[in-house]
Amino acid sequence: MSAARQLVFAFEDAPRWEPSLLETVLAREAGRPLRLVLTDNRSVLLSVKREAGSLLLRLHRMFLHAPECVVTALARNIRRRGRAADGEVRRFMNANLHRVRRTPRAMPPLVTCGRVFDLAAVYGDINARFFGGRVRVPITWGRGVGRARRGGLTFGSYDPVLSLIRIHPVLDRSNVPRFFLESVVHHEMLHHHMGGVPDRAGRTVYHTRAFREAEARFPRHRDALAWEKENLPELLRASQALDRERRAARAAARAAATR
Numbered sequence: 237m238s239a240a241r242q243l244v245f246a247f248e249d250a251p252r253w254e255p256s257l258l259e260t261v262l263a264r265e266a267g268r269p270l271r272l273v274l275t276d277n278r279s280v281l282l283s284v285k286r287e288a289g290s291l292l293l294r295l296h297r298m299f300l301h302a303p304e305c306v307v308t309a310l311a312r313n314i315r316r317r318g319r320a321a322d323g324e325v326r327r328f329m330n331a332n333l334h335r336v337r338r339t340p341r342a343m344p345p346l347v348t349c350g351r352v353f354d355l356a357a358v359y360g361d362i363n364a365r366f367f368g369g370r371v372r373v374p375i376t377w378g379r380g381v382g383r384a385r386r387g388g389l390t391f392g393s394y395d396p397v398l399s400l401i402r403i404h405p406v407l408d409r410s411n412v413p414r415f416f417l418e419s420v421v422h423h424e425m426l427h428h429h430m431g432g433v434p435d436r437a438g439r440t441v442y443h444t445r446a447f448r449e450a451e452a453r454f455p456r457h458r459d460a461l462a463w464e465k466e467n468l469p470e471l472l473r474a475s476q477a478l479d480r481e482r483r484a485a486r487a488a489a490r491a492a493a494t495r
């Protein structure tokens with residue numbers, strides 16, 4: 237825990253490394269010619285590519301704040317031709333992931349009381365049954381916008397920047413079984429609980445094997461998958477109806493405002 241804390245840099249601190257010095261040190265320690273390109277790419281923090289006779293190393297700018305031990309570990313991983321993002325390097329990326337995400341948006345008002353389901357009650361129940369009551373994360377019915385995927389629906393989402401769980405309002409209906417809503421809430425609470433892990437390419441992975449195992453501990457996990465498959469067409473229709481309702485309400489509000 238304390239080791240992880242030492243790896244976290246203060247955002248307002250001046251960087252430790254000057255880019256050309258970082259490149260020189262990495263090349264020297266890795267024992268091979270290497271070109272360093274710094275990026276602001278938030279999804280790929282680190283990548284190594286072979287170029288003619290040398291390596292192209294792309295690093296997120298966060299590495300300008302990396303302690304010496306992280307830079308040495310990175311060079312060693314490259315020298316041994318192992319995974320560049322292993323060990324100290326992975327821990328450093330993990331510890332600072334939240335800093336490279338977009339600046340937080342404002343927390344929206346939390347709405348837990350639905351037409352059919354009280355989200356706060358469902359959340360409290362899942363928290364007690366599966367997390368020993370220890371999870372603390374705000375939850376709200378979402379507005380159901382921007383969540384439609386082709387051929388599917390995103391029933392819940394976890395926003396790691398705001399640290400907020402949103403549940404799609406299409407699940408707030410009497411023909412949705414409570415266990416299905418519970419399985420969605422459980423899944424999103426696990427995201428908050430387990431966080432993301434950078435993979436060897438530096439991308440953040442959320443649905444890891446450990447995550448899938450924890451998810452399957454929800455007793456009606458399989459029932460929930462089966463119910464979703466069977467009811468998806470109906471849910472898509474209901475979500476489109478919600479969209480139309482929302483658009484009509486917005487249009488009415490605009491008309492009232494210009495009258």
Ligand SMILES: [Zn+2]
Nearest residue numbers: 423427442443
């Ligand atoms: Zn997920």
